[in-house]
Amino acid sequence: MGDLVEAQGWCVTYSDLAFLRQEVREALESGQIQLENDDAEHAEDEAYGPSIYAEQYIKPVTLQAGKVSWALMQHPDGLDCDLFISHAWQEGFFEFLSKVTYSWPWGLRTAWCCMLANPQNLNISSFLESPTSSPFAVALRASKVMLVVPNRHQSVYTRL
Template identity: 55%
Template sequence: DLRFLRGELEAAIEEGTIAPTGRDAFDPSDRAIGPCAYNVVESYIKPLTAEAGGMSWALLRHPRGLKCDIFLTHCWAEGAFEFIAKVLWSWPGGAEGAWCCIFANPQNLDISDLIKDPRTSPFAKALGD
């Protein structure tokens, strides 16, 4: 999925769907760092998942879900290409799926109720499984 996402992000940059902003002055020709997570969510994930019905990007890709072997964390200011490269480089052998909030949480919804109690939040559930 991350390789697929990288291709989708590269295409979105070429089309101008993802572009530099005041918050994210990335270089569209740079394929090492890429746009930050804020920009990817606002310009790519939210429009795509809203059009598909409002689910998370992960459920859009895998409607039946996946077993997650890895819990990923990220920095909102981190470049997407850098994040993807680091995850792929360090992926443990035998691992099949990963949970990462920007992909697993429905970005078009107000998830404040989901994270109100940290012990029952999607983050805690992912770590507990």
């Protein structure tokens, strides 16, 4: 699964994000997502939610699916890339999902977002050995539009 899909095909749809929101909500309610310090204050807040960091939801779910990315778990044959999403990894799941779905450009069908596109259980740093051929660069070149998602903690541009 996913072996033959080029990086620009590691995409999700708008409806996948609604499904992800529900999955995270259920994981939170069942205790699959364990809250930590700052997380506990905002985790059940529908405007913020638990940390978007992949360790507690994305990694375990995709590990069970064979270490594929969440996007390829949803679409094993891949999807053409319309939208490239950049974020800072400092937002809550619900904050991220709300901002992306609210800002999703009309007429675009699919999006590439690193936390969902990259196989989080693999050594992702190896993808960056050649920055111009990294999954990020390949997907960015293939996309029609880029969406930069702000968060309530600090500017996404501080990561650059």
